[in-house]
Amino acid sequence: MIGVELVKLARRPRSWVTIALLCGLPIVVAVFVAVTHVAPPPGQGPALLSAVLSNGSLFPAAALAVVLPIFLPVSVAVVAGDAVAGEASSGMLRYLLARPVGRTRLLVAKLIALVTFVLVAVLAVAGTSYIAGRLLFGDKPVAVGTSGITTNVIANSLSGTSLTPADILVRTAGAVTFITVSMLGVGAIALFLSTLTDSALAAALGALAALITSGVLVALNSAAAISPYLPTRYWLSWVDFFRQPILWRPIEQGYAIQGVYVVVFLAAAWANFATKDITS
């Protein structure tokens, strides 16, 4: 069943269009920055973007920062929201279950397909933007400091330590992993909603509504008390991989909170789906 789900995902034109769009946006950004040489000032605009003018190897991280706020969560929510609700609305859910495919097995297969999609999407963004970055920006050495590249590279701070290409690779891999796990949090919420409704659109929009709510509350000072428990609170903490030394605390907290969201919502999805009357 897992193989079937992966093949279905791969044969679906939508998967590839989504990934192409995800890869396309950072390249558009890169072209503009490379042509005009006007990078956002440090501390403004997408994280790390100000640093890429001096070193294209950092562009994958900047590209992830470009797609992270909206594009990536939207595409993950669409794929995850479609997982069960899409089968229900196409009428295939009842036929799959009558094959029989166990309900738990179907959900696990959907989850694995989702993880694969997220990983492929994030890696594709990182890969294409690495190539684009190297071609457009070259690779001067990078210096990082405790406050991160965003503020230090352009200023070429003396306190900065140079990053070797291997260093950048490892740190980017860390960021990719962290972002993938963050997106799984979104995916778990959308997957749960997908078992509640027969409309893939409603499930995807529901998950996005949850994220937007979370984003608003994170930015709200008076909601500071609940802020550490919101799903988007630590989304940007992967930037801490690019500090020297790496700031582990927010990264760990980010992993923990996403882990809780993934476990809770997958359990809820399973509990609901395994006992539900399939009337679609």
Added chain:
Amino acid sequence: MIVTSGLTKRYGTLLVVDGVDLDVREGDRYGFLGPNGSGKTTVVRMLLGLVYASSGTIEVLGRPVPKQVSAVLPRIGALVEAPGAYGHLSGRANLATIDAAGSPWPGRRRDRRRRIGEALDRVGLGGIDDRPVRKYSLGMRQRLGLAAALLRSPRLLILDEPTNGLDPRGIHEVRTLLAELNSAGTTVFMSSHQLSEVEQLCTRVGVIDRGRLVLQDDLAVLRGPTGRVVVHTADADRAVAVLGSRIAERDGDRLIVADADPAGVNAQLTAAGLRITEIWPERRSLEELVLSVTTGSSDRFDGADRARRPPAASGPAPIALGGTALGDGTAESGDLAAAGARAADGDTAVEAAEVTAAGETAATGDAAAGSGEPAAGR
């Protein structure tokens, strides 16, 4: 093959299926009839473990459902309401996907291509090209859905409205296919609101109305002679004189004689020199039976709440339909609702049945087995 006892399903306070005791035996061609919204599909879904019963037990192929449903389903081919398919894949790719899904069984991968080819051949899609399913017509989708049900040579077919969307020729082909499969040993359980379809294919019927199984018996028993003879004669007045008190009803040239022996009546009338146009033993049609035990379409909403009719005894007593208004007359031919409307308009129930049977004969291009049809003409 299928035994349920006290099968009940509630959605909140709404009782959808109420104490249904189905009994489908091996080799049956079982027609599960009921008006729209009577609970047919919910029962079918419960048999397949898609919907969980509120109370009651289900046994399919000798095993309890839904407890051991995963052991039962591989030997069942199912079509539940509309066929499902992935619109962007071709028919073959859809069948391959559905075959690859589900619990493994020996050799399924090895001979998949062959089984898909056979299933497509059986439903008349053998020469289909690679166009995506979203470009299929309704009838082609229905055939594809049937092919998916046949992929694993099931012992039991559970089909919900299998001829939906098919044209008359398609309906005839499906009927022939199901009869073939049945004679090769497959038990067929088919739900329908198309009376003619069930009457022409099935050996056994169950009728569900507002969630209750109101009738379940062999079709041959249900459609036994009523003990009366229908006579059409040009000399009706003289016939009334000859037969005297045995005349049960008269309608112009048409007489209904309370006598179980058509040959005797015939001999008596011809001996008196009467010209007989048609004569046949009266039988109850499935349509009369169904109309007598069902209360009407649940897709119809009238102002006043109609009283529930009592289930009819399955004896040979003729059933008076009266003027009960059922259905809205806009439904397709053979539909319970439409039949009800005709019955209400016609003079007698038998005539209404005749009209429907004749209409269906024309529509399907096929000999209708409706009992309203004259036997003398054969």
